Amino acid sequence: MGSLHTDVLENNSVGALNPLDPEEFRKQGHMVIDFLADYYRDIEKYPVRSQVEPGYLRKCLPDSAPYNPEPMDSIMQDIQTHIVPGITHWMSPNYFAYFPSSGSTAGFLGEMLSTGFNVVGFNWMSSPAATELETIVVDWLGKMLKLPNQFLFSGNGGGVLQGTTCEAILCTLTAARDRALNRIGREYIGKLVVYGSDQTHCALQKAAQIAGINPANFRAVATSSATAFGLSADSLRSAILSDLDAGLIPLFVCATIGTTSSTAVDYIGPICQVAKDYNMWVHVDAAYAGSACICPEFRHFIDGVEDADSFSLNAHKWFFTTLDCCCLWVKDPSALVKALSTNPEYLKNKATESKQVVDYKDWQIALSRRFRAMKLWLVLRTYGVANLRNFLRSHVKMAKQFEGLVGLDKRFEIVVPRTFAMVCFRLRPEVAGGEEKANEMNKKMLEAVNSSGRLYMTHAVVGGVYMIRFAVGGSLTEERHVNLAWQAVQEYADAILGTGADIDVFC
Amino acid sequence: MGSLHTDVLENNSVGALNPLDPEEFRKQGHMVIDFLADYYRDIEKYPVRSQVEPGYLRKCLPDSAPYNPEPMDSIMQDIQTHIVPGITHWMSPNYFAYFPSSGSTAGFLGEMLSTGFNVVGFNWMSSPAATELETIVVDWLGKMLKLPNQFLFSGNGGGVLQGTTCEAILCTLTAARDRALNRIGREYIGKLVVYGSDQTHCALQKAAQIAGINPANFRAVATSSATAFGLSADSLRSAILSDLDAGLIPLFVCATIGTTSSTAVDYIGPICQVAKDYNMWVHVDAAYAGSACICPEFRHFIDGVEDADSFSLNAHKWFFTTLDCCCLWVKDPSALVKALSTNPEYLKNKATESKQVVDYKDWQIALSRRFRAMKLWLVLRTYGVANLRNFLRSHVKMAKQFEGLVGLDKRFEIVVPRTFAMVCFRLRPEVAGGEEKANEMNKKMLEAVNSSGRLYMTHAVVGGVYMIRFAVGGSLTEERHVNLAWQAVQEYADAILGTGADIDVFC
Known part of the structure; x- marks a missing residue:
């Protein structure tokens, strides 16, 4: 050097x-x-x-x-x-933080190939294989999810691979905004309202900010344990009615399948019924749990998607595809294209003029785009539907195993019911000396565990409760890692509660 | 299968x-x-x-x-x-289309490493090395460009690696918009005006659309051959004055160093002088030609950058870094952070609270982000400043060589003066039978050349003139490829003009 x-x-x-x-x-x-x-x-x-x-x-x-x-x-x-x-080792089998990003050999090789070809696939012409493979793999995955045909190219909808859910939401929100403003007039931009729940990912609020929605017109509708922290259609309708009373215009609602804090589910069907009454765009953010819906036993979580306008999941989250790869499907691609297209002379070409091709630059924020379809194609082919279901089920099974271990130790409790492969747990307030002390003690215990380097978990707060999230999803994680993780948690609980050996919890 | x-x-x-x-x-x-x-x-x-x-x-x-x-x-x-x-072979030595994306072994290896680690570096905590290496390499590159200290972390500015210029412009425009609206009131969003030239990349118009700027308030100020298709400060001021008269509010101007059509340069100094009078944000889009400014002989093209607010270049374009890697520097990171930050409970951590770290999620659109610094670091170290200048100069030299060859054939002309490594040329109208026929004939010739598969070039139209762009920038391109390219062009010219052999120009 x-x-x-x-x-x-x-x-x-x-x-x-x-x-x-x-x-x-x-x-x-x-x-x-x-x-x-x-x-x-x-x-x-x-x-x-x-x-x-x-x-x-x-x-x-x-x-x-x-x-x-x-x-x-x-x-x-x-x-x-x-x-x-x-480096925080996201690929470690002892990584249980945030949502793991499940890399795989196939995903890595696909990324190598797309990096090696290094095509800048803004339109069909610039590298036909990049566009065509993308239309094929999003259709494949759409079929695996049993998305209605309206979301597939054969049904006049279609999918696109973007970087992240943040971008996918910004694109759909921009499309929804312009569809509305073109009808009612640009001067109404300050009246448009965007809805999510208090559990919706911050991506929605950020997208609304970027798209020029008045920050005062962003609604994080309150949820509670009564709906397992899912957005209730009744609460949504109340919020909308109140906004209508105030002269505002409901525009967009985001329903989440598997929230970040607790993997809560906003049931799509009832939300779409409300949205329909007010001509709103419904986006389904299934960034985390969408992947699980390729298993028949989980598919019901996206029932009602036929009434939504757009649906996205992150293949880089729980689908063995390295960062980044967000799959977005829309029923009406022309809404995206109207809001996002540009047509400079230097990109004009015969294929585009023939209208027989997709030019993905008009489906996303950026002009330049990587050949992301390659990695998703390799993942789908290398593992096949059967093994992909296998992998996901093994993660769910390991989360159940951890849940079982938590249940055997009376000092702990499960805070919200487990739905997918994440367990939300804590030391009970009865053990800690009350709710407030429990929050403090769990925070201290989590920091001690993480500082040890033996495993990594992160936290969330729902309904005022500080809880520890144990998210299984690492490609190298096996049952023994889950057992060792629980053993480590117990050791630090012993230390914190003064019932065990002298582990340094203040490191 | x-x-x-x-x-x-x-x-x-x-x-x-x-x-x-x-x-x-x-x-x-x-x-x-x-x-x-x-x-x-x-x-x-x-x-x-x-x-x-x-x-x-x-x-x-x-x-x-x-x-x-x-x-x-x-x-x-x-x-x-x-x-x-x-695949359209962007890595081919015979690729002279659009702007080439100059991959390299070092860039590829860096991408492999970041894909292999697969960290999701949204904040410092999620993988400190990803954030810290990024702050270091953007400072390195900033110094190589002799950016004023205000754009470096040591000068309270800083840089960030995003995917594309489209994202960089959208982020800076959003920051500028919110800075203005927070001062004058959200209700004025419909009055804000964004300025570029008729040569500015479509990324600006698209960013304005997404950010909720009224499409009627986007100005593509006319340029002409008198300023070599650069944006003149006088024209900009006239446009601004006319908008002020109409009760509108000038917000943002984008100056380009190396436009896509003809590598024209908008001189930053005079544009900043105008912008200053109206409290506007100036972004410098040096996506293509910024790289060349690491060579002392090209640095003057960004003179005046000290008065701009933000500056970006695409390392994936002409800096040997595989797609995608846009380097953005800003003088006032807090403007980005105010417009783009989110702070959900599940991402709270001690490092962020200490305010000693950068959390790059607040400097960009998306939350999740790849470890792009790795590839830029490998490129900088593997080649060193000396070789990087060497590579760029060799491309410029090859473009000069092509320019020389064009000049020797009286049937052809250079349409706009060459500034960097791109030559804009055409068959002369005198040879083609007038301006209109020249446009048709050049289009036909270009299609014939491209259909042959021997090389790939693309076109642009400036001042009504259809011209062929010969952009040198492929990492494998050598002088012999340039000579062969010119030979192919001459053969197709012979065929089109009926002066040569029977090449099929209608394939």
Whole structure:
């Protein structure tokens, strides 16, 4: 490392360096594959949550880019020495935080291939295979989910692969907004109202902000344990009526299948019935739990989707596809295209003019787009529907196993019923000395567990209750990791409650 | 292939399949590296622009996902047979279309590593190395560009890696919009005006649409050959004054360094002077030509950037970093954060509360984000400043070489002066029989060249003139490819003009 200011141009051998020499690519590519294979093999050695302090890396790296080239060997050494300690190991089998991002070999290989081809697939013309494979895999996945035909290309709807749910919601909200404003007049933008629940992902509020919805017109309708923190159609209607009374215009509602805090489900059917009465757009955000709906026993959670306008899930969340890959289906692609299309001269081409092709640039925020279909295609083919269901069921089974273990220890309780592969639990208030102390104690216990590096979980607060989320979804996670995780939780509970050994809970 | 409905669950050996088995990963990873190394080695065999017809792929693939797993060997065979013919080979040395996306071995390896770690780096806590390396590499690159300190973290500004310029512009426009509306009142959203030139990338108009700017309040200020199609400060001021007269509120202006059609430059200094008078946000879109500004001889093209609010370039365009990687620097990160931040309970953590860390989720549209810094870091270190300048200069040199060849053939002319590594040329109207016929003939010639598969170029129209863009930027492109490209162009010109052999120009 370091930044030697000797001009490399004077070195003739370097002048011949080609940044994409095939044999150099081959050699270094094999080296990085071995590095990553070893990383996965050894991943349990590392503390799951990174233990570094803010600012650690600036102390290790130079202030400016090197003037001369550096060999790959020393860069790889720096990755091991300086980067790996700053990684929180999302691929670890002991990772149970947020929602895991379930990578897989097939997903990785697909990403390699799309990176290798490096096509910028803004329209059909720019690389037909990228667009066509995308239309095919979103139809495949749509059929696996038993989405109504109206969401498939054969039913005049269609799907698109975007980066994240945030983008998918922003696109659908923009489409809904312009559909409404084109009818009622642009001057009404300040009157439009967007609805979710107090459990809806912050992506909705952010999308509304970006799309120019007045922040005062964003409704996080209250939920409660009575509906297992799902959005009730009655509460939604009340909120809408109150807004109508105030002269506002209901525009958009987002129903979630598997909320971030507790995997709660907003039942789509009743919400769509309300939305229909007010001509609103319904988006179904199934970022997490949508994947499970390829299993017949979970499909009922998206019953009613036939009445929604759009539906999305994150294949990078619980579908073995590396980050990023959000699948969005819409019934009316023309609404997206009207809101998001641009047609500059430099992109005009015969295929577009023939109207026989999809130009995905008009279905998303950005013009440039990666060939994301490749990885989803590889995941679907490498594992097949049967194994994908297998994997998901094994995660649900492991979550049930953890739930069972929690149930056997009377100091703990399950806070909200488990629906998919996440368990929300805590030390009981009776053990902690009241509700307030329970929140504090659970927070302290969680921090102690995470600081140990043995596993990583995160928290949420629903209905005023601080709870620990144990989300199973890592591709390397096996039953033994779940058992070890529970053992660690019990040890820290012992320490916190003063009933066990002297584990340092203040580390 | 095919979709056999035999339940694989009954096969015990498959039950043990792990989607991230390290040894399976190693084996298949090596196979894909070899596939890609061979692809680069043999890439000149393929027609550059894909020759397939719309709908070709659906005919080759099954209607639904396979139920049982399929072996990687047969998937790779399908990629070779069905996908490669549908690829337009952006990595080909004979690719001179749009702006090339200059991949490199280092960029690819960086993408592999970030895909392998698969961290979801929404905030510092979720993987400290991802955030910290990003703050470091954007500072490195900012220094290479001699951006004023106000754009670096040390100067209380900072940079962020986003996917595309479309996203970068949308974020800065949203920040500018909210800064203004928070001052004057939300109800004025319909009065805000956004300015670019008639050469500005469509990303600006699209961002304005998404951000809820009234489409009637988007100004594409006319340019002409008198300013080499750059936005003149006088024209901008006239447009602003006229809008002020109409009771509108100037908000945002985008200056481009290297427009898509002709690599025109909007001089930043004078534009900022005008913008300052009306308290407007100035964004500098240097998506293409920003990279060149690491060379001292090109740096003057961004003189005046010290008075702008934000600056972006696409490292995936002309900086050897695979798609996607847009570098955005802002002077006032808090403007982004105010417009784009969300703070749900489930993401709260001690590091964020300490205010000692950057949480990049608040600097961009999406919450989830890939570890893009890895690839930019590898590019900077593997090649070093000296070689990166070398590469860029070699592209400029090859473009000059092509320009020279065009100049030697009296049937052709350069349409706009070459500034960077793109040459805009055409068959002269005198040869074609007038302006209108020249446009037709050049279009026909371009289609014939592209249909041959020997090279790929695209077109633009500026000032009513249809011109062919020859953009050098492929990492594998050498002088011999440029010579062969010119030879092909001349052959098709001969055929079109009836002065040469019987090449089929109607293929």
